[in-house]
Amino acid sequence: MTIARIVALIGLVSLAASPARAQVSDGVVKIGVLNDQSSLYADLAGQGSVVAARMAVEDFGAAAKGLKVEIVFADHQNKADVGSQIARQWYDAEKVDLILDVPNSGVALAVNQVTREKARAFIVSSAASSDLTGKACSPNTVHWTYDTWALANGTGNALVKGGADTWFFITADYAFGLALERDVEAVVTKNGGKVLGKVRHPLNTQDFSSFLLQAQASKAKIIGLANAGGDTTNAIKQGAEFGIFKGGQNFAGLLVFLTDVHALGLEKAQGLIFTSTFYWDMNDQTRAFAKRFSERNRGIHPTMIHAGVYASVLHYLKAVEALKSDDGTAVIAKMKATPTDDPLFGKGTIRADGRKIHPAYLVEVKKPSESKKPWDYYKILKTIPGKDAFKPLADSLCPLVKK
Numbered sequence: 334m335t336i337a338r339i340v341a342l343i344g345l346v347s348l349a350a351s352p353a354r355a356q357v358s359d360g361v362v363k364i365g366v367l368n369d370q371s372s373l374y375a376d377l378a379g380q381g382s383v384v385a386a387r388m389a390v391e392d393f394g395a396a397a398k399g400l401k402v403e404i405v406f407a408d409h410q411n412k413a414d415v416g417s418q419i420a421r422q423w424y425d426a427e428k429v430d431l432i433l434d435v436p437n438s439g440v441a442l443a444v445n446q447v448t449r450e451k452a453r454a455f456i457v458s459s460a461a462s463s464d465l466t467g468k469a470c471s472p473n474t475v476h477w478t479y480d481t482w483a484l485a486n487g488t489g490n491a492l493v494k495g496g497a498d499t500w501f502f503i504t505a506d507y508a509f510g511l512a513l514e515r516d517v518e519a520v521v522t523k524n525g526g527k528v529l530g531k532v533r534h535p536l537n538t539q540d541f542s543s544f545l546l547q548a549q550a551s552k553a554k555i556i557g558l559a560n561a562g563g564d565t566t567n568a569i570k571q572g573a574e575f576g577i578f579k580g581g582q583n584f585a586g587l588l589v590f591l592t593d594v595h596a597l598g599l600e601k602a603q604g605l606i607f608t609s610t611f612y613w614d615m616n617d618q619t620r621a622f623a624k625r626f627s628e629r630n631r632g633i634h635p636t637m638i639h640a641g642v643y644a645s646v647l648h649y650l651k652a653v654e655a656l657k658s659d660d661g662t663a664v665i666a667k668m669k670a671t672p673t674d675d676p677l678f679g680k681g682t683i684r685a686d687g688r689k690i691h692p693a694y695l696v697e698v699k700k701p702s703e704s705k706k707p708w709d710y711y712k713i714l715k716t717i718p719g720k721d722a723f724k725p726l727a728d729s730l731c732p733l734v735k736k
Contacts, residue, residue: 356658358428362395362402364646365429367419367444368459370408373537373563374436376592377636378459382406382434384629385639388622389646398654405429409440411536416440417447424451430659431456431649434642436561437536438462438509448473453661456649458641461561461588462512463724466688470731473665477689478641479610481513482724484587487608487693487717489520492555492585498526500585501553503544503568505560506533513559513587529553534564541568545575554582561588566596573601590636594710599701602710610693610722611637611677612711618676623708634708644675645689681719686731693722 366386368378383406395402405427409416416435423429424447431454435441441460448455449471456475457465463482465474500521504510510533518528529551532544545568548556556577558565565586572584586593589607613623613634622643626635635643652667653659665687673681673689681691695715704710726734 356656356660357400357653358430358659360401361428362400362431362650362653362659363427363429364390364402364404364431364433364649365419365423365427366404366406366433366642367409367416367423367440368406368434368436369411370406372411374411374459374561376596376633377562377590378434378436378638380406381626381630381633381635381639382458382642384626385635385642386433386646388625388629389643390650393647393650395650400650400654402650409435409437411437411440413437413439413443417443420444420447421451424448424453430454430661431664433646434458434638435460436638437507438465438512439507441465442469442508445469445471445474448661451661454649454659454665456645458645459638461509463516464508464512466684466686466724467730468732470686470729470733472733473661475645475665475668475683475687475689477645478637479588479608479693480688480723481509481516483610483693483722484513484608485516485520487695487722488585488587488606489517490524491606491695491715493521493524493526497555497583497585498524499553500526500528500555500557501548501551502528502531502557502559503541503548504531504533505536505564507536509561510559514557517557517559517587534560536564538564539567541571542575544568545572545577549575549577549580549582552582555585556582557585557587559587562590562593565589566593569597569601569605590638591634591708591710592636594698595633595708599699599704599710602698603700605698606714607696608693608717609637609696609711610691611635611640612694612696612713613640614709614711615713622677627708640677644673644677647675648673684726685734686726686729687733688723688726688729690719690723692719693717
């Protein structure tokens with residue numbers, strides 16, 4: 334008998350005997366990372382989210398605790414039907430217990446419904462629509478990293494109160510963009526600002542010229558980009574060519590990631606103000622994580638999405654271990670009942686509506702002369718406490734919230 338065979342048999346015996354796995358279905362906790370692996374959201378999520386999930390499993394010490402955890406991943410191609418088909422296949426045939434990440438709110442809302450039907454677990458790290466903890470909330474879903482309400486109130490409040498009181502929106506024409514535009518517009522008008530116009534563009538647009546011309550013609554002080562990833566960077570790059578900045582207008586990147594700033598370069602991105610819930614260079618723990626992560630991810634430093642995947646997997650596994658079960662509904666309930674504590678977001682909570690609560694940060698992109706090392710891109714202007722960063726529970730439209 335080979336050494337490998339002996340090790341495998343020992344592993345099987347230990348797993349069968351482990352009390353931590355007594356009620357774990359099929360003897361395996363199976364986690365599926367579902368995201369964009371090949372298009373405009375690949376850098377901000379993509380394989381980096383797979384790396385982050387694997388790091389969380391390792392750091393949790395799953396193997397030493399007798400917990401077998403398997404990670405699979407797939408590309409949803411930014412199509413809701415593809416995402417829901419993968420979710421059903423994973424849940425029904427491949428016995429996936431948890432689906433993670435899911436950039437693209439249209440896909441996330443579809444997977445949210447499938448997960449509820451199948452009574453599994455869903456943790457959203459990248460989709461932004463605040464409807465996931467509002468009218469579409471589910472007892473099987475946690476929304477971890479950020480949402481459109483937090484982005485709108487963090488960035489929108491700061492800009493309007495700073496005098497940027499006229500806006501024009503360039504919006505990605507699907508659930509995420511529409512929710513972000515809606516939430517930012519509410520903040521602008523609440524603070525006495527005006528929206529002078531808006532235009533919607535298809536996902537993954539290469540040519541923004543017609544949209545930028547309309548924005549220029551509006552004379553709005555702020556062009557709000559209610560999009561993300563490649564759409565945001567393309568709009569800003571082309572906006573510079575169109576003389577947006579020289580004409581006295583400015584962009585508000587309403588959802589901007591570290592990888593977007595990297596793609597733009599500090600020369601073009603400097604001065605952008607936006608809201609983030611994580612920055613790799615905040616403290617010793619975040620820097621240590623970023624170093625390990627970047628070594629596994631082609632030198633790319635972690636976005637807040639990657640941080641959200643890592644932290645949420647840690648908390649999920651804590652709940653599985655405590656329950657000695659991977660029952661989706663029960664695990665999500667346990668996650669909500671247990672205070673969160675991890676090296677990237679610190680201490681926090683998960684509310685009844687599934688909203689994870691932690692601080693957010695208003696940041697500004699540094700000038701090239703201010704950056705002292707690779708990926709040194711952000712200045713933190715303001716820390717927004719968790720209680721203020723997200724929509725108050727009293728205002729939630731989630732049916733799970735008792736009024």
